[in-house]
Amino acid sequence: MAAFTLAHLSDPHLPPLPTPRLRELMGKRALGYLNWTRNRHRYQRRDVLDALVSDMHGQSPDHVAITGDFVNLALETEFEPARAWLEGVGPPDRISIVPGNHDAYVRATRHRFAEKLGDYFGGDDASGNTFPSLRRRGPLALIGVSSAVPTPPLMATGWLGRSQLRALERLLSEISTEQLFRVLLIHHPLRSDARAKRLTDSGELCALLKQHGVDLVLHGHDHVHSTMWIDGPDRAIPAIGVPSASALAHGRYPAAAYNLFSIEREGNGWRCQQSVRGIGDDLVVRQLNTTRLI
Numbered sequence: 001m002a003a004f005t006l007a008h009l010s011d012p013h014l015p016p017l018p019t020p021r022l023r024e025l026m027g028k029r030a031l032g033y034l035n036w037t038r039n040r041h042r043y044q045r046r047d048v049l050d051a052l053v054s055d056m057h058g059q060s061p062d063h064v065a066i067t068g069d070f071v072n073l074a075l076e077t078e079f080e081p082a083r084a085w086l087e088g089v090g091p092p093d094r095i096s097i098v099p100g101n102h103d104a105y106v107r108a109t110r111h112r113f114a115e116k117l118g119d120y121f122g123g124d125d126a127s128g129n130t131f132p133s134l135r136r137r138g139p140l141a142l143i144g145v146s147s148a149v150p151t152p153p154l155m156a157t158g159w160l161g162r163s164q165l166r167a168l169e170r171l172l173s174e175i176s177t178e179q180l181f182r183v184l185l186i187h188h189p190l191r192s193d194a195r196a197k198r199l200t201d202s203g204e205l206c207a208l209l210k211q212h213g214v215d216l217v218l219h220g221h222d223h224v225h226s227t228m229w230i231d232g233p234d235r236a237i238p239a240i241g242v243p244s245a246s247a248l249a250h251g252r253y254p255a256a257a258y259n260l261f262s263i264e265r266e267g268n269g270w271r272c273q274q275s276v277r278g279i280g281d282d283l284v285v286r287q288l289n290t291t292r293l294i
């Protein structure tokens with residue numbers, strides 16, 4: 001059987017940012033808007049995102065995972081364009097998403113993500129659009145969790161919570177007897193040096209993964225290329241992060257890129273190869289490197 005190809009991109013922060021209404025700029029959004037108008041609009045670019053997605057379409061992946069931060073300030077007017085963009089990437093059965101902290105930026109609109117984009121993460125069963133979600137595609141079990149919670153200004157932490165962790169544990173134990181390549185999708189990285197940006201209950205999640213295992217973790221949030229290894233029950237689990245899908249290189253942040261994972265059965269286990277494709281200043285996307293992860 002041919003290898004299954006999973007593309008992963010993250011943090012599109014869909015540009016351009018619509019002009020907020022004055023009343024929307026109360027509180028946390030005021031700082032975020034200032035940051036956008038002063039800095040972010042220069043390096044979060046729609047032409048970059050379009051070039052990256054066009055290259056990804058050319059690679060014809062079997063499925064696409066997108067790990068959050070679709071919007072910027074979670075304004076009411078940001079969710080329709082996010083939906084339209086996602087439909088351009090592909091239909092809900094070919095794309096699996098989880099929310100990022102910017103998709104739940106403030107309490108007032110924290111439910112819009114599920115309302116507008118729920119069919120892009122809804123699970124295979126009829127249990128509704130909730131997390132954790134489970135989608136079976138080819139040999140894959142795509143398991144989505146939501147770490148997106150509104151936070152105080154200048155904070156970008158994530159949190160899963162005990163009930164979601166318990167449900168995740170049940171889900172992992174239910175599928176443990178099936179021959180599936182389990183991919184966990186989460187916005188926040190499982191380890192972070194930055195207190196203001198970390199997943200606050202990552203210790204609980206890592207303990208759960210050490211006991212039940214998954215085969216691959218995909219995340220965003222840090223906007224950099226990243227490979228971490230997390231303890232699993234019998235071997236280390238690769239956890240891979242990607243730069244923002246709309247970014248020009250700036251400061252310590254690399255230009256937009258996405259990963260292609262080629263996954264196939266090998267003997268009693270799996271073979272998983274990662275190819276990185278990134279954009280240059282000329283907006284041309286090139287293959288950067290290929291690594292065998294498993």
Ligand SMILES: [Fe+2]
Nearest residue numbers: 011069100221
């Ligand atoms: Fe982000």
Ligand SMILES: [Fe+2]
Nearest residue numbers: 069100101221
């Ligand atoms: Fe984020």
